[in-house]
Amino acid sequence: MPSSQQHVRTLVLAVSAGVAMSNGFSLQPLLPDISKSFSVGTFSLGFVAAAPQLGYTLGLLFLTPLGDRYNRKKMAYYQFIGLALCLFISAITPSLWVFLGASLVMGIMMTIVIHLNSFAANIASPEHRSQAVGIVATGVALGILGGRVVGGMLGQHLGWRVMLAMSGVLVLFCAVAIHFLLPDEPSKPVTPYRDILRSLIPLFRRSHLLKEASFAGGGWFAAFSAFWACLAAHLAQSPFYFGPQQAGLFGLVGIAGALSSRSAGRWADRIGARKVIITGVLTAFCAFVLMWYFNSALWALILGVLLVDVGLFSSQVANQARVLSLDPNARSRLYSLYMFLYYGAGAIGAAVSFTLLEYFGWSAVCAFCLGLTFISALTVGIGARSVTRDGC
Template sequence: MTAATPGISDRQVAMMAVGCALAVSTIYYHQPLLPQMAASFGVTPAQASLIATLTQLGYAVGLLLFVPLGDRVQPRKLASLAIAVNTLALLACAVAPTFALLAACSFGVGMTAVTAQIIIPAVSGRATPARRGRVVGSLLGGLASGLLLARMLSGLVGAHLGWRAMFVLASVVDLALLAIVIRNLPASTGLTVVRYRDLMRSLVALVREERLLRISAATGFLMFAAFSALWASLAALLARPPYGYGPATIGAFGLAGIAGIASAPRIGAAVDRIGTRNMVLVGTITVGVAFALVAAGGRSLAWVIAGMVLLDLGNRAALVASQARIFALRPESPSRLNTVYMVSYFIGGATGAALGGYAAQRDGWIGLAAVGVVLALAAVMVNAFAPDKAVVALAEGQS
């Protein structure tokens, strides 16, 4: 999947990409199933979108509380514990008797689904600056595969066995993830001896001292807000006339992510070649164009599919470039840098899910598109203040 990097083999990088895929799947299984959940508990589609919002918020909280420990605790031990608790949370969702309990358990699922964000800094920290973009691209390609797996699998299982069965199956997938992590996640040799309280305080110091981290975090917030706005409301829109699709068909729309999966390693190589700022700019503009196409979603599925493909490509380009540039800032603190970025990223996801669900219910495809375009334009403006290519390249070279 990528060239060998110091201290880690090609096989380990490939297996960790698979691990990222299985780990991130957990927070996306619910998306094609939201109309089923709404019908099961007698709530509206907009109320059902609360499941998506709480899952993303839980993920952000888990990133904040647990991922920084990757600089203090062996990543393999930390990830194994997170997977074990996540398995229990998934089973709790499967048997939840009320919508309120399902919402609470969904928060727990998100909170403990952070294994991919433990894996990424542990593996990318072993890469040289010249290859960091490629390694990050390979791991994020695994994440993209996870999104595709989650949406397609949950759509099919939900259509034939119901949404509860999907959460039972997800707990079995977690067991496979645990085996992969135990056998393949490399041990860290640069752990920090620091109290948890001081570790958390250091996050504030990183935000205060690293301007590029602040810019990257803000860009990630806006980009994933746009991405989640579409996916949190897509099932409800496609279940309406003129389409009236069920979970299996809605889940198949995840195939739009294939282009992003295939392009992830190439995006990483392009980041190494043209610079992080330029790639983020390409990504933000692409997302804006994607939502301009989504605006015509009520007329033809062709516009929806084209917009989804561009949205996935644009979001992926910005994500790979942003993570490549933050990992170059302080090599001794990869987990904490990743924590700051990903907490902002998934708070953005929760915000976008709420905005998208509201806008779609009120104004349909046009309302959803308006939310996405505004978020994309804001991301373009934020990135305009990022250091230029030469400054970033210098920082990468010094690391």
């Protein structure tokens, strides 16, 4: 396949993955407004923030493994349609419970991202696989952070319901692009769904690297989710008193960090993924120390956002490249196991952060995050002693 054609397809995958992933985070700058719409307090906002991530976690465990059985292109197409429907329902419902249910299903549909990432790994040559995965991961990162920026701006001027409806339309465009621009996958062996699920635990037990990557990645993503989930609520309080648009603009700083992490895949190919991961996690650790010590300084918050995103997105690119290199025949299942633990930890981190913020303040959130990143760095460092078991 010509390299230009592969590049275009990888770009389509990256953009589509970013659009899909943005929907789980675009409402975060608007959480104070949502609380007013549904007349709920700060504690309940933890459930609103965690619902998409909880749904994403369930989808990773029960839906994503089917990528090893069915055509990933068709699965992604239908999941995009389902995601659009959830967005439209969320935009019009007057009920908090319906909103939470739609958010949960929306998270399940967002596992499109896993199929798109596996697709990118499959169409790339082995020597460029980490780079292709890095491009799609950059798209996901831009979706997460850009979703906050666009969500905050549109939400403040048009309202969060209009913003969700517009997101639904954009998702439908992605479904069309996937349908017409990506190639079909070759036929796969028909494996019963029950056997696919049963194979997950043995796969996890066999790989020391998968266990290490999942535990370490879960730790730093719990910190990432805790930080970003309650950032808007923190900025709405003294001494900042920022609105949704101003809070969303912090995503621009994060985007700069995410873009700088694009080279992480290339560095992982050159010097090894483990070194990239440890460097990235320790960078985030230093950022949380900075924000904990200077907890009321705006400059420390801006610099901290930049360093957190540079560090953790770089670590994620290198970490998932390791996981995707383990077994091509079980790529969807391996990746789903990894991301199940990754986003499960993220959902817990997001929910816990609001309790910490409400009862103990922003310093407690930063302390929680720096503790998690330290444990993640320690896990990867200790795992280096067992590198020969998996070869990564």
